[in-house]
Every structure is written in C-alpha cells, then in structure tokens.
Amino acid sequence: MKTINNAKGFTLLEILVTILIIGVLASFGVVEYQKAIEHSRASQAIALLRSLYHAEKVHQLQHGTFADSLDQLDFSFQGDPVTCAQNNNSPCFGYYNTEAIQNGNWSIELEKGKNPSISVGRISGPYAGSGFFMQLERKDGIQYPLEQLACIENNSGKFKYKKKEGSYCVDIMDGEFYSKSGTSRKYELAF
DSSP, X not given: OOOOOOOOOOOHHHHHHHHHHHHHHHHXXXXXXXXXXXXXXXXXXXXXXXXXXXXXXXXXXXXXXXXSSGGGSSOOOOSEEEEEEOTTOOEEEEEESOTTSTTSOEEEEEEOSSSOEEEEEEOSSTTTTEEEEEEOOOOSSOOOOTTOXXXXXXXXXXXXXXXXXXXXTTTTTOOEEEEEOSSEEEEEOOO
C-alpha cells in the first residue's frame, strides 16, 4: 500500500527565517519612525524660532535695536523663566519647558549684547543639547551667516549634546556643517 503525504505546513527553518526578516524590517521601521517623530518636533521648534525672529524684526524696526529680553517682544511664551550667562558673558534670557512645542522639553533663549541671537533648543530627551539658532547681528568681526536658520549641537555647558557629532543636525535634519566653536557645532539647513 502506497502512502501519500499531503501534509501542508512550514518547516521550523522557514518560520525562523521569516521571523528574522520581519525583525530586521521592523528595526529599520522603528528607527525611521523615531526620526520622523523628532523631525516633526523640530519643525514645531523651527516655526517657533521663525515667529521669534519676526517679533525681533518688528522690535528692531520700532526701536532701532533688537530686544533686550523676550518680555519686550510682541510674542507670548509659556514655561519656566530663566536667566543665563553665555560663555562670552553676555546675558541671556529664556524659558525652559515651553509648551509651544509638543512635549515641552525645549528652551527658548534670546542672547543680547554685541552679538544678539535667538535659539530654540532641546533640554531633555535623547537629543538634549541640540536645537536651532539664528544670529541676528555680529559686532566682533567674526563672520557668520546672519539671520539664517542653523541647526546646533552644543559642545559644552549644562545642555551638552552627548551623541555622535552630526547625529542630529545631519542625520535627522539633513544639515550641512559650516562652523565649530568652543560652545557648539553649527549646520546650515535647507529650510
């Protein structure tokens, strides 16, 4: 008597290979998903920085100079007010944990003095120490692109960026490196 084996199914090896392939694809998907989420938060931060820039330009037109504090601008902020000192001892004013950006783990800062600038930066989370910056004026002779958006990764200070250089500004934000100082690395953005 002849037996015919019509058993349909998968071998253990086929199942293991399928699980391995799904695992590899899922790991790539999770990384890309996390980048997309961070890019979305960064877009909110960039929009906030642009609004802050426009408020600074209105103040400059009305008063002939950039603002000395965020409170002088026609712009409302929510968060924890802070006063800080930059490395060049020029005063800096800002708000931490601003609610203007989803999850509130960002700061808004305005540096006054002879080199006024504005910035929005990550103060917690996996990309703490990164953010966005705009130099409004330079009176010390150093040439930086003025009034142009830049991505920054801090080299020092309370919010030092601890990941690999460029892992935020290049890998996530598609920036191109243009400057490194004692305090930060700056990357030009195509926005």
